[in-house]
Amino acid sequence: MNENLNLCIDYIIRFLLRDEKGQYNKYISYGYKEEALIVIIPSDFFESSVYLTGKSFPSLPLTELRGIPVLFGKGKMLEENGKIIIYADIIASTYFLISRYEECIKINDRDIHGRFLAKNSILYQTNNLNKCLVDEYGELLRCLLREKGVNIESCKKAFSHVYLTHDVDNYRTWNSIYSATRSAIKMVMTKQKNFMLPYKAFINYEKNDPIYTFPWLAEIDNDLKDKLSVECKVIYFIMGAQERTKFDNGYAFNVRTTRKLIHSLKPISDIGYHVSYSAKDDLSRCGGEIKVVEELSGENIKLSRNHYLASKEPEDFEILIENGITDDFTMGFADNVGFRLGTCRPVKWINPITMKLTTLTLHPMTAMDATLDGTHYMNIKEEDEAFLIIRKLLEQVKRHNGEVVLLWHNPSVSLQANSYHRKLYSRVLGLLLQMEEE
Ligand SMILES: [Zn+2]
DSSP states (O other): OOHHHHHHHHHHHHHHHTOTTSSSGGGEEESOOTTOSEEEOOOSTTSTTTTTSGGGSOOSSOEEETTEEESSEEEEEEEETTEEEEEEOHHHHHHHHHTTHHHHHOTTOOOTTSOOOGGGSHHHHTTOTTSOHHHHHHHHHHHHHHHTTOOOOOOOSSOSEEEEEEEESOSOSOOSHHHHHHHHHHHHHTTOTTTTHHHHHHHOHHHHOTTOOHHHHHHHHHHHHHHOSSOEEEEEEEEOOOSOOSSOOOGGGSHHHHHHHHHHHGGGSEEEEEEOHHHHHSTTHHHHHHHHHHHHHTSOOOEEEEGGGOOOTTHHHHHHHHTTOOEEOOOSOSSSOSOTTSOSSOEEEEETTTTEEEEEEEOOOOEEHHHHHOTTTTOOOOHHHHHHHHHHHHHHHHHTTOEEEEEOOTGGGOTTOSSSHHHHHHHHHHHHHHHHHO
């Protein structure tokens, strides 16, 4: 095995065991080792004739180990000479999921925005997207070590972190007197009463623009932050794109108002970089966009998320790393909520092409607003149904001591938005508090 892969395997074993101090990893070996208490028998996944080829995909239906679906190897486990021998390759299964291996191989399975969708993923196809398979593997290993007399604890049943995140795709509906007039005429023609709104919002967007919901978000987010005992962070992802296109608003061109917005958000939140639609198609733009956000905010930018969640790893992640990004929050599927990484815990990204363990931390997104009610996504009409789905995901996160990452956009919580998101968001924040106290 090459040196890069060895480092990845060491990392995976420690990640599964939650073994930050390296106290327990010596008990587990990938392949036979005399000193190990648990031996995981490698499948052929990493063999050079298989890796990165069509042969490296799991065969369906998936095999199971103690009721947990496993992607590679056999669902067999036995005790031999005082050791537990596991024939299910939970190391390759974890590697496959946390590196997003399949997305690098199935490069033709992308939608018109270049995104890999849930429906193309092995997790969705095998009905495992709403489970944290990787965390289940870790829990099983810890349980087996305890059976062998090792004093390793089961994980705490609590959230480890809460991230309330908001992507700012736009913060003004009307940027010019021309666009305000055009909307006003349309409203008169369709007999809408509030046809003066575009003018009022153009003159004072902070007070009158329906999508300028930042004061409301600040109030509700801060209230939760104060009440939760677990660390809770609010992050606003700001665009550095300065050109208006079909998919990017280009608001960073307006330096004065964008800086004003960022400075109003800074006291209560962290500022991250929202990778524009244009930049995901032309990665050379990323560096310049990050600089724009840094100049506007006066801060070094370390956090990122892609607009449209349109990230094409590994190329995008490597560019982000080169530009100083340490933490990315894109990892949720646009079309279905659930655990795209197979875990609800932050994990270091492994580049599947180079097999290199990188410095970039991927944060698993729990749910995004538009995924729930988007007509091309889950298309959930009822707020109660959406709430129940989120509650089930949060129960998984709590069970595995994972982090909660919510993405709600500022327009979706507007009083004028034709959706349940304003109410749903505040209910979900209330639920987080209730679940922490339970
Ligand atoms: Zn966006």
